[in-house]
Amino acid sequence: MLRIDDISFSIQGRLLFENTGVIIPKGHKVGLVGRNGTGKTTLFRLIRGELEPEGGSITVPRGARIGGVAQEAPASDDSLLDTVLAADTERAALLREADRTQDAGRIADIHTRLGDIDAWSAEARAATILAGLGFDSDAQKRPCADFSGGWRMRVALAAVLFSQPDILLLDEPTNYLDLEGTIWLQSYLARYPHTVLVISHDRDLLNTSVGAILHLEHRKLTLWTGGYDQFARLHAERRAQAEAEQKKQQAQRAHLQAYVDRFRYKASKAKQAQSRLKMIERMEPITLLRDAATVQFHFPSPEELSPPIIKLEDVTVGYDGQPVLTGLNLRIDQDDRIALLGANGEGKSTLSKLLAGRLTPISGQIHASSKLRIGYFAQHQVDELYLDETPLQHLRRLRPDEVPAKLRARLAAGGLGAEQAETVVGKLSGGQKSRLSLLLATLDAPHILILDEPTNHLDIESREALVRALNDYAGAVILVSHDAHLVTMVADRLWLVRAGRVRPFDDDMEAYRKLLLSERRTDTGGRANKPATPARPRRSAAEIRRITAPLLAEVSKCEARITRLEEMRRKLDARLADPDTYDRAGPDGLKALQAKDAELNAALARAEELWMAAAERLEAARKELNGER
Numbered sequence: 001m002l003r004i005d006d007i008s009f010s011i012q013g014r015l016l017f018e019n020t021g022v023i024i025p026k027g028h029k030v031g032l033v034g035r036n037g038t039g040k041t042t043l044f045r046l047i048r049g050e051l052e053p054e055g056g057s058i059t060v061p062r063g064a065r066i067g068g069v070a071q072e073a074p075a076s077d078d079s080l081l082d083t084v085l086a087a088d089t090e091r092a093a094l095l096r097e098a099d100r101t102q103d104a105g106r107i108a109d110i111h112t113r114l115g116d117i118d119a120w121s122a123e124a125r126a127a128t129i130l131a132g133l134g135f136d137s138d139a140q141k142r143p144c145a146d147f148s149g150g151w152r153m154r155v156a157l158a159a160v161l162f163s164q165p166d167i168l169l170l171d172e173p174t175n176y177l178d179l180e181g182t183i184w185l186q187s188y189l190a191r192y193p194h195t196v197l198v199i200s201h202d203r204d205l206l207n208t209s210v211g212a213i214l215h216l217e218h219r220k221l222t223l224w225t226g227g228y229d230q231f232a233r234l235h236a237e238r239r240a241q242a243e244a245e246q247k248k249q250q251a252q253r254a255h256l257q258a259y260v261d262r263f264r265y266k267a268s269k270a271k272q273a274q275s276r277l278k279m280i281e282r283m284e285p286i287t288l289l290r291d292a293a294t295v296q297f298h299f300p301s302p303e304e305l306s307p308p309i310i311k312l313e314d315v316t317v318g319y320d321g322q323p324v325l326t327g328l329n330l331r332i333d334q335d336d337r338i339a340l341l342g343a344n345g346e347g348k349s350t351l352s353k354l355l356a357g358r359l360t361p362i363s364g365q366i367h368a369s370s371k372l373r374i375g376y377f378a379q380h381q382v383d384e385l386y387l388d389e390t391p392l393q394h395l396r397r398l399r400p401d402e403v404p405a406k407l408r409a410r411l412a413a414g415g416l417g418a419e420q421a422e423t424v425v426g427k428l429s430g431g432q433k434s435r436l437s438l439l440l441a442t443l444d445a446p447h448i449l450i451l452d453e454p455t456n457h458l459d460i461e462s463r464e465a466l467v468r469a470l471n472d473y474a475g476a477v478i479l480v481s482h483d484a485h486l487v488t489m490v491a492d493r494l495w496l497v498r499a500g501r502v503r504p505f506d507d508d509m510e511a512y513r514k515l516l517l518s519e520r521r522t523d524t525g526g527r528a529n530k531p532a533t534p535a536r537p538r539r540s541a542a543e544i545r546r547i548t549a550p551l552l553a554e555v556s557k558c559e560a561r562i563t564r565l566e567e568m569r570r571k572l573d574a575r576l577a578d579p580d581t582y583d584r585a586g587p588d589g590l591k592a593l594q595a596k597d598a599e600l601n602a603a604l605a606r607a608e609e610l611w612m613a614a615a616e617r618l619e620a621a622r623k624e625l626n627g628e629r
Contacts, residue, residue: 001025002047002167002195004221007056009039009046016042018219021056024212029189029196031206031228034216036431036459040199043216044068044169047197060167067165069173070156074144080155081140084126087159091119122162129158132184133177134343150176151344161188170198174205174482175456178344182482183513185209201460203228203485228460249283256280297438297469298413300445304568305369306596307333307603309447309476310355315364317354323362324350326500333603334447335561336476339487341505341512342497348480351497352378352452355478375446375475379453382433387426391416391436394425398443414439415462430457438466448476455483471557484509492557492610508551508617551618558611565604572597 002024009017016039024030032040045051046058048066060066074083086092091114098110114120130140133154144152153176160168170189174182182202189196189209197214200206206213206228213224213231224231256276263273308331315328324347332338332355340348353359354366356376386394395407411421415435420428425436434457442449449470455463467489470477481487487494487509494505494512505512575581575593582590 001061002197003059004047005057005059007046007053007058009042009051009053011039011042015219017053017221019055020220022214022221022223024195024197024214024223026061027193027195028212029192029210030198030212030214030223031210032197032199032214032216033201033206033228033231033460035461036429036457038216039219040216041171043221044171044197044199047167047169064166065163066167066169067160067163068169068171069153069160074152074155074159077143077145079141079143080130080135080147080158081123081126083144083155084130084159084162085122087163088117088119088122089163091117091122094119126158126162129161129188130155132188133158133181134345154181157185161192164192164194166194168192168194168196168198170196170200172199172201174200174202177482179341179482179484179487180343180516183484183516187517201455201458201463202483203460203463204483253280253283296413297415297435297465299442299449299469299473299475301474302334302373302445302447303371304474305334305371305447307599308367309334309369309372311367313365313367315354315366316362317350317359318362319350319359321362324500325354325497325502328354328364328502330495330502332448332476332478334474334476335564336493337470337479337491337557338477338493338495339479339481339491340495340497340502346497347500347502348497349378349452351502352376352450352478352480355448356450369447372448373444373446375441375444375449377438377441377449377451377454379456381441382430382437382457385425385433385436388424390422390424391428391439392421394436394440395443398440410439410443411436415465431459431462434458435462446475448478449473450478452480453482454479455481455486484513489553492554492561492614506613508554551614551621554614555611555618558607558614561607562604562611565600565607569600569604572600 004021004023006019006021007017008015008019032043034040042051046053047060048068076083078086094110094114098107098114101107101110118125127137127140131137135154135158144155147155157170157173157176173185177185182205186205186209189198189205196210198205198210208227210227212226213228215222215224215231215235224234226234256279260273260277260280263270266273310330310332312328312330315330316323316326317328318324328351340351342348350359354361356374358376391411392404392407395402395410399407399410408418408421411417416432416439420432425433428436434454438454454466458466463483463486467486470490477490479487479491494507494509495502496505572593576597581593585593
């Protein structure tokens with residue numbers, strides 16, 4: 001087991017841990033959560049022995065290997081497969097010795113040990129892990145130096161997974177994965193045979209891959225059983241209970257104090273008053289630890305445009321004349337919420353840049369509203385901020401005529417408080433930089449917001465705030481994200497980018513997850529033991545509600561879209577029913593109204609189809625969960 005006893009630790013005078021501890025049994029999988037800056041990464045360094053606690057102790061089992069992803073990704077001439085195989089240092093050392101020794105007895109011992117550690121299946125296991133993280137067989141033979149830093153970090157992750165340390169420490173492992181790699185990793189970690197501690201803001205990973213949540217809050221560690229959703233519910237219930245106890249105690253204190261104030265100087269009641277005064281003194285106040293201010297996002301709403309706002313006709317797009325995507329026939333309306341699925345390198349970012357106007361098509365036509373405003377956020381744009389300027393200066397450049405108070409209000413709406421407004425960008429956290437970039441992308445109230453991995457560096461609370469803001473936003477959303485929870489809660493349409501094409505994916509994220517896992521074989525063989533799958537018991541009503549909540553949200557979003565379109569239909573019908581409209585509009589205006597009428601009818605028919613499909617999926621899920629045929 002991993003044992004943390006009564007540790008205290010501070011950095012530059014700031015106390016991160018204060019007389020706190022936890023016991024993590026062998027083989028447990030635990031998600032470490034807490035607001036950014038509370039000390040999660042520091043705890044990993046303490047466990048690895050890179051730092052010494054100022055008080056208390058950390059104990060790991062004798063001989064246990066502790067592993068984590070290297071800070072620097074490998075950039076050698078070794079192939080990806082050889083790099084991963086080298087991570088099993090015992091196997092590598094035994095193979096080298098077997099090549100050198102002439103002692104027949106020693107050779108026999110070596111081969112016995114190689115059999116014990118399943119060395120002969122090592123290459124297959126390493127290849128499986130690399131494939132799960134997105135490297136096909138050809139890529140696995142290429143040298144590490146051929147790949148960019150983000151891809152090499154995947155190789156570093158593959159290496160530590162292959163080496164199977166007794167205690168696996170992962171710090172935000174999905175930050176350099178796509179959605180497909182993230183889904184594979186969730187499945188792999190759920191079956192990992194040893195202890196896992198993972199720092200993550202990915203809600204799906206924390207619900208599917210771990211069995212406990214270690215919460216770091218106010219310098220204390222608390223272990224909660226279950227996934228993140230269960231932790232969040234129980235944590236909220238405990239806080240509500242503490243608030244109720246505090247109010248009850250305050251009322252009792254006030255009642256006793258009123259008696260003391262009334263009778264303390266009356267001789268016949270002095271003794272009773274003194275007794276009540278002692279009761280007040282003996283009361284230990286129930287104090288509630290304040291949470292940090294909740295992050296909020298607010299995206300300004302644009303005016304409504306006639307659908308479609310963007311239409312692609314037989315478009316081919318790529319770089320330097322070389323096609324990446326071909327035959328694109330796509331339509332986007334202002335109320336669309338579309339997530340792009342597909343592995344890295346398939347063209348999701350290329351499509352995003354095309355829609356954002358950052359790329360011109362090689363062939364084909366793009367039709368867009370003349371009034372269309374586009375907001376575009378890509379992770380690399382965070383690195384393009386002016387590091388020596390403050391967020392306030394960034395806004396002042398774009399809004400030179402606005403008073404500072406209004407600029408500060410805009411920053412606050414984007415989740416940047418008064419202190420961050422005056423801090424140079426180079427000293428802001430990754431999450432604060434992301435919030436500034438999001439604010440700049442939405443400053444002009446765009447009709448369509450294109451988000452390419454917006455959640456890197458955002459903690460769970462910020463991600464939930466982003467979900468709320470996007471669902472309240474009145475424009476279209478095109479989303480690329482490795483966060484399956486964000487995709488599920490925001491998107492009501494899925495487009496699959498694969499093999500140079502873009503086509504609708506007419507099922508939900510759970511179906512996509514199953515498709516991916518069937519394509520990327522997750523059997524690691526050998527040392528990774530697969531647990532048997534128990535028969536699934538009939539679920540409780542509460543569990544059914546929790547599982548079907550995303551489907552219910554999808555139905556609600558479809559109903560809201562139909563309501564908006566019907567309101568547009570009602571307004572247009574009123575205009576068409578007004579005789580004065582025909583006099584004012586003229587032939588061209590009348591033609592435009594008739595075209596808009598046809599577009600609205602088509603959009604309403606498609607919205608109703610989507611609503612029917614969503615309602616059918618919800619009903620089917622409820623029947624399956626209830627054990628019905």
